[in-house]
Amino acid sequence: KHPTAPPRATEQTLPGGDEITESAAFRRAAIDAEAYARDPKRLRQLLEDAVGKIGVIPRGPFADTWPYLMxxxxxxxxxxxxxxxxxxxxxxxxxxxxxxxxxxxFDVIPDWVPVLGHIDDAFVISLALKSVRADLDTFMAWETARI
Known part of the structure; x- marks a missing residue:
């Protein structure tokens, strides 16, 4: 029997997907999303926060999704x-x-936890990507056409 490859970060079972999607942090983000979509100032602040975090996090957990996160x-x-x-x-x-x-x-696995701190973030990005990939592909084609 051949050994199986270790799971990728987005396939980790610690924590389980249900534990993440049923967490207070995930529910709060889902509820707040509508308000952010309607408020340009809040959306701009979210973008500043995201760009700031991008500069300091390890890319490893996001290996499969990094281009789409960007x-x-x-x-x-x-x-x-x-x-x-x-x-x-x-x-x-x-x-x-x-x-x-x-x-x-402060989400399911706090970001300050070494090695594991961003696995839940990568899982949520991967989960979102399953729903929005076609729109992101269309957006990236639009970006390319503008160059």
Whole structure:
């Protein structure tokens, strides 16, 4: 019998996906997303927080999703600037909720916990990506066409 590969960060079972999606931090992010979508100042602050965190976190847990995490942030930036609006309200809120969870230092696994602190963030980004990938691909094609 061949040994199996260790699970990737986004497939980790500690904590389980249900533990994350049922957490208070995840529910709060999902609820707050609608308000952020309607308030350019709050959305701008979220973007500043996300860009600040991007500069200091390890990329390892996000290996599979890093380009899409960056695309989510750029999409929100262009949405906030009213330069890009070709995203459904539902998918916009999913992206905002994922980024809200990402920037929160106090989630299922606090960010300060060595090695594990960003696994739950990577899981939430991966989960959001399953729902919004088509919109992100459309956005990235739009970005490329502008160059």
């Amino acid at each position: 695309a989510m942030i750029r999409l929100l930036r262009d949405y906030q600037r009213a330069e890009y609006r070709d995203v459904s309200e539902q998918n916009l809120q999913i992206i905002i909720a994922a980024i809200l969870y990402f920037v929160s230092p």
